[in-house]
Amino acid sequence: MVRLVFLIAIFLSSTIQAAPLRIGVTDSILSLPLHVAKAEGFFVKRGVDVELVRCVFGHRCITNMLDGQTELSIAAELPAVLISFTRNDFSILTSFVSVSSDVKVVSLRSAKITEPSKLKGKTLGYVKGSVSQYVLDLVLVYSGIDPATVNLRAIQPENALAAIANREVDALCLWEPFVSRIQSNLGAQVQLVPIPKLYTETFNLMATHAVIKSKPKQLERIVLALKDSTNFIQANPDGAKALAVKHLNIPFSLINGIFDDYRYRLSLNRSLMRTMEGQARWALREGHVNRALPQPDFAGLVYPNILKAIDPGAVSLQ
Structure with missing residues (x-):
């Protein structure tokens, strides 16, 4: 009995001391899978403690992560491209939504x-x-x-x-x-x-290399929870809309009007790489980054190992 009490005390102590993994998220419908995963208990189901930290838009989410305010962030690929000209200590783990009209x-x-x-x-x-x-x-x-x-x-x-x-x-x-x-x-x-659809945007989950190295199992559980979440959104759009209204403070009429424009699924594919390469050329050409800087190696900006282990068919980077 004493041994059992001792083991329980050790377990509770380690649980209390383990801080949640913080993810920087926006209040955009693009962020819906994170909010669904939290609200529906998918993070808990997969055995990972997560705190969602609000930020206004993706660039701030990434910079907050790099400043140590969070361990992970979500953002479109463009701010990641721009930051990668001067920082290469973070990677995209998975895309989880794409849209051409956001x-x-x-x-x-x-x-x-x-x-x-x-x-x-x-x-x-x-x-x-x-x-x-x-x-x-x-x-x-x-x-x-x-x-x-x-x-x-x-x-x-x-x-x-x-x-x-x-x-x-x-x-x-x-x-x-x-x-x-x-x-x-x-x-x-x-x-x-009325503007033409010239660009397909993705929203992506990112982590610093330090977190990728030190917490691989927790990151795998987070990606699994996102897979649960995107499956939920696909199978239960009305429930997903209701969660968006509640957790994103967006009126139902607004959500209902744009919801079908978004494709929620996990992926890492060649089109993401081509988009980032094109954005890098644009940034250099237009002077949005120092023209003397070399174009980043975007193979290093993507870390496919976790998604490949979970869903091999979702990865097609070649």
């Missing part, structure tokens, strides 16, 4: 921007170092507009509504749910500019 252009109706070609000469807001900046540049180039003929203004996503409401910008290139919230708040004062 980033939109919303304009003041009074600016009369009814098509992309009418962006010329306007003041355009974007979030520096994010997919907002990348998509806006793609749209301008595709529309034959020299970026020098527009007035580009960097904003923070949390200030986007005020920027357009106060007419500091004529239009904004931004992601959901910020765009739909602007539409909800400003109503007929704004309109969506």
